[in-house]
Amino acid sequence: MHELSIAESLIDIVKEHCPAGAVVQAVLLEAGPMRGIDNEAMQFAWQCATPGTVCQNSRLELRILPWQLLCSACGAQWAGEDIYVTCKCGQTPCPVGGNDLKLTGIDVLTAEELAQEESNARVSRSERAEAE
Amino acid sequence: MHVSVVQNVLKLNDEIAAMNRQVLHNASLFTIDLIGAPGCGKTALLEKTLQELKGVRVGVIVGDLTTQRDADRMARFTEQVVQVNTGKGCHLEANHIKEALPHLDLGKLDLLIIENVGNLICPVGFDLGQDAKVGMFAISGGDDKAAKHPYIVMESAVLVLSKMDLLPYIPFDLELFRSDIRRLNPNVPLLELSATTGKGMEPWLKWLGERVKQAAPVA
Ligand SMILES: Nc1nc2c(ncn2[C@@H]2O[C@H](COP(=O)(O)OP(=O)(O)OP(=O)(O)O)[C@@H](O)[C@H]2O)c(=O)[nH]1
Numbered sequence: 001m002h003e004l005s006i007a008e009s010l011i012d013i014v015k016e017h018c019p020a021g022a023v024v025q026a027v028l029l030e031a032g033p034m035r036g037i038d039n040e041a042m043q044f045a046w047q048c049a050t051p052g053t054v055c056q057n058s059r060l061e062l063r064i065l066p067w068q069l070l071c072s073a074c075g076a077q078w079a080g081e082d083i084y085v086t087c088k089c090g091q092t093p094c095p096v097g098g099n100d101l102k103l104t105g106i107d108v109l110t111a112e113e114l115a116q117e118e119s120n121a122r123v124s125r126s127e128r129a130e131a132e
Numbered sequence: 133m134h135v136s137v138v139q140n141v142l143k144l145n146d147e148i149a150a151m152n153r154q155v156l157h158n159a160s161l162f163t164i165d166l167i168g169a170p171g172c173g174k175t176a177l178l179e180k181t182l183q184e185l186k187g188v189r190v191g192v193i194v195g196d197l198t199t200q201r202d203a204d205r206m207a208r209f210t211e212q213v214v215q216v217n218t219g220k221g222c223h224l225e226a227n228h229i230k231e232a233l234p235h236l237d238l239g240k241l242d243l244l245i246i247e248n249v250g251n252l253i254c255p256v257g258f259d260l261g262q263d264a265k266v267g268m269f270a271i272s273g274g275d276d277k278a279a280k281h282p283y284i285v286m287e288s289a290v291l292v293l294s295k296m297d298l299l300p301y302i303p304f305d306l307e308l309f310r311s312d313i314r315r316l317n318p319n320v321p322l323l324e325l326s327a328t329t330g331k332g333m334e335p336w337l338k339w340l341g342e343r344v345k346q347a348a349p350v351a
């Protein structure tokens with residue numbers, strides 16, 4: 001379950017970057033293919049780790065990056081889902097990098113946005129009351 | 133509102149690992165993080181290594197989910213053993229090592245070996261402050277394990293294939309195993325050995341001995 005410790009580290013970082021009074025709606029995570037992160041396990045870990053934290057009720061948007069392959073024989077470089085393939089020149093390419101594990105953004109509702117939503121809701125409630 | 137930040141998720145772990153590395157280098161230690169599947173023979177390799185590595189003072193940190201058993205096995209060969217129980221955690225993190233280090237007398241050590249929790253996947257992603265990761269496979273694990281675990285193959289400074297004494301009894305395509313490794317990490321040394329019979333231990337002991345010597349303070 002390394003997904004759980006990743007979720008916990010992620011929550012700590014989000015806490016650092018979340019504007020005061022804002023509500024976190026979505027957290028964007030990018031993981032290289034070497035990390036062996038499973039989306040289902042990661043989502044489950046997120047459900048377990050977030051209650052009572054700044055990330056409570058937020059969505060985790062995980063993007064697993066493809067392998068970057070480099071053929072040292074002909075210099076070709078490309079991205080692909082499979083690591084065990086043959087280059088068009090006939091040689092076997094090597095994977096490069098692939099161990100990223102990055103927070104790439106946070107979607108929040110700021111205090112102002114929350115206040116705005118609230119007043120919109122109030123307006124539409126009173127409009128509805130008038131119409132009736 | 134979208135807050136755009138780009139940050140390494142394991143930043144805190146990596147910062148603690150860097151501090152560990154500094155502490156270990158200040159004490160002129162060479163440190164390895166031994167990573168392999170459960171039962172691949174990590175403790176057996178260390179027992180043999182401690183018996184045969186003459187003139188090198190070795191400390192051991194052993195990570196397991198629970199039990200003191202591996203530390204008890206190591207305590208027969210060195211007084212400087214710390215068992216870390218990770219509880220629910222399936223890998224060691226830099227903080228475990230930070231907490232274990234004060235239990236060792238670093239000034240009296242030349243080599244620190246960390247036996248990670250038996251697991252080929254997540255320990256690879258957590259820097260502990262080691263100088264080298266050592267990935268370990270065994271004949272009994274099957275010849276597809278390197279191909280299925282590219283991360284450890286790519287991140288290791290040296291790879292060990294143990295239980296070579298079992299090769300006559302288990303279907304294991306050694307050429308396939310070697311070529312999978314070459315493809316993922318063309319330059320990593322692959323050391324084939326048996327901790328049980330001791331065959332093939334020499335290159336491993338030499339690899340360790342050379343690095344311990346390089347890390348030692350110049351007299
Ligand atoms: N035939 C043979 N058996 C071995 C060898 N090395 C270890 N074993 C056996 O493999 C089993 C597991 O060995 P351990 O050293 O406990 O393995 P480990 O990787 O430390 O296991 P965990 O710490 O539990 O993950 C034991 O029964 C050992 O006797 C070897 O070189 N050859």
Ligand SMILES: [Mg+2]
Pocket residue numbers: 174175176202247
């Ligand atoms: Mg062990």
Ligand SMILES: [Zn+2]
Pocket residue numbers: 001002221222223254255
């Ligand atoms: Zn883990």
Ligand SMILES: [Zn+2]
Pocket residue numbers: 071072073074075076087088089090091
């Ligand atoms: Zn090519």
